[in-house]
Amino acid sequence: MAEFSLALNDDQIQLRDWVHEFAKDVIRPAAEEWDEREEFPWPIVEEAAKIGLYGMDFMANAMLADATGLTLPVAIEEMFWGDAGIGLSIMGSGLAAAGIAGNGTPEQLMEWVPQCYGTADDVKLGAFCVSEPDAGSDVSSLRTRAVYDEAKDEWTLNGTKAWITNGGIANVHVVVAAVDPELRGRGQASFIVPPNTPGLSMGQKYKKHGIRASHTSEVVLDDVKVPGSCLLGGKEKLDEKLARAREALTKPQVESSGKQPAMATFEATRPAVGAQAIGVARAAYEYALEYAGERQAFGKPIIMNQAIAFMLADMITEIDAARLLVHRAAWLSRNGTYVNAEGSMSKLKAGRVAVWVTERAIQILGGYGYTREYPVERMHRDAKIFDIFEGTEQIQQLVIGRAISGRRIE
Numbered sequence: 001m002a003e004f005s006l007a008l009n010d011d012q013i014q015l016r017d018w019v020h021e022f023a024k025d026v027i028r029p030a031a032e033e034w035d036e037r038e039e040f041p042w043p044i045v046e047e048a049a050k051i052g053l054y055g056m057d058f059m060a061n062a063m064l065a066d067a068t069g070l071t072l073p074v075a076i077e078e079m080f081w082g083d084a085g086i087g088l089s090i091m092g093s094g095l096a097a098a099g100i101a102g103n104g105t106p107e108q109l110m111e112w113v114p115q116c117y118g119t120a121d122d123v124k125l126g127a128f129c130v131s132e133p134d135a136g137s138d139v140s141s142l143r144t145r146a147v148y149d150e151a152k153d154e155w156t157l158n159g160t161k162a163w164i165t166n167g168g169i170a171n172v173h174v175v176v177a178a179v180d181p182e183l184r185g186r187g188q189a190s191f192i193v194p195p196n197t198p199g200l201s202m203g204q205k206y207k208k209h210g211i212r213a214s215h216t217s218e219v220v221l222d223d224v225k226v227p228g229s230c231l232l233g234g235k236e237k238l239d240e241k242l243a244r245a246r247e248a249l250t251k252p253q254v255e256s257s258g259k260q261p262a263m264a265t266f267e268a269t270r271p272a273v274g275a276q277a278i279g280v281a282r283a284a285y286e287y288a289l290e291y292a293g294e295r296q297a298f299g300k301p302i303i304m305n306q307a308i309a310f311m312l313a314d315m316i317t318e319i320d321a322a323r324l325l326v327h328r329a330a331w332l333s334r335n336g337t338y339v340n341a342e343g344s345m346s347k348l349k350a351g352r353v354a355v356w357v358t359e360r361a362i363q364i365l366g367g368y369g370y371t372r373e374y375p376v377e378r379m380h381r382d383a384k385i386f387d388i389f390e391g392t393e394q395i396q397q398l399v400i401g402r403a404i405s406g407r408r409i410e
């Protein structure tokens, strides 16, 4: 186990600076255009793939070859400092990859994760499909059904997924579905829907408040047939899990099965989402700091007023506090001592900080901050997503409340 330290090593510093350069030279100059277009920024993601920033190797190196867990959040913060919508377009496939890594066998991981990314010359995407029109926070109520035909060793999926990042434009869709609805969250499983599978289509594409470069849409599953090998983790493991869950229903003293597949993925990815929020907050803070040093009012730069300087002091203090929580959670996650609430704490804090800091940045820029001519307006719209996806603010509080009390707070 690595010594607990939040100091970055030479490799991490080099990686951070490399991602920062790309964010400064490529992502940031493109941010306004793709926000206005509300389209997936293919040319930017392709450029990221060419330099090795988008792809399986980048994710594998950042996650596996790092005993500290800090490499990924450090890289993500820089990317989202560039722009959140484009940052999510680069990182979105990582959620599908995490869903496969968290629930699949090593063979499934080797087969499907590369297909979530494609190659530098032929970029592909992955999508992780959990949420539904009537089941967002309440993941245990999924209506998408998976029915098994033993004779054909084939699953049939039916349902509609909502709010899916890269939904319908991805090569690989990882779909969480109910196998035994009576067991609710314990009766679910994850499936790979391979490229070009008949019956999977894109539903409505959402018009969003922020992160507008990132593609978000419904995914419709209409009699989608996938072979038995597409069940992540395999049938034997699923049958054992279902048997334990059924026994637990009748005998409450029996320990139920493992975690819900979607939850296992989100737990692992929360510090990364916290890092995204910090990137946006830092970008807005830096912009406001520079502006406050230049903008003159009453014959002096506005930063010469304590009201402005103290606001900036609070902003950087909050950003640093949130980053420390994110890095702690990332370190604990990597070193196996993660008890979940740390990940939720980091995401809860970082999301709130991003919303608050970006709002303060608008305040510091005054009327200019409220216009689309200045980027803090976009950053504020972007920041709100961190209070919502991968577990809302209230769901993080619920997870933390349960962890600290040992009780099933509702």
Ligand SMILES: Cc1cc2nc3c(=O)[nH]c(=O)nc-3n(C[C@H](O)[C@H](O)[C@H](O)COP(=O)(O)OP(=O)(O)OC[C@H]3O[C@@H](n4cnc5c(N)ncnc54)[C@H](O)[C@@H]3O)c2cc1C
Residues within 6 Å of the ligand: 095, 127, 128, 129, 130, 131, 133, 134, 135, 136, 137, 138, 162, 163, 164, 165, 166, 208, 211, 216, 385, 388, 389, 390, 391, 392, 393, 394, 395, 398, 410
């Ligand atoms: C841009 C974007 C991208 C997304 N990408 C993906 C993706 O790639 N894959 C995917 O599967 N999903 C994705 N989502 C879905 C996202 O995870 C859900 O929107 C989120 O989990 C909230 O679910 P909901 O929208 O149904 O809200 P609800 O669950 O309906 O919540 C509404 C409100 O009620 C509160 N609430 C709900 N239950 C409780 C409770 N028990 N206690 C207290 N308060 C509660 C919530 O905090 C919230 O304030 C995305 C969403 C967005 C907006």
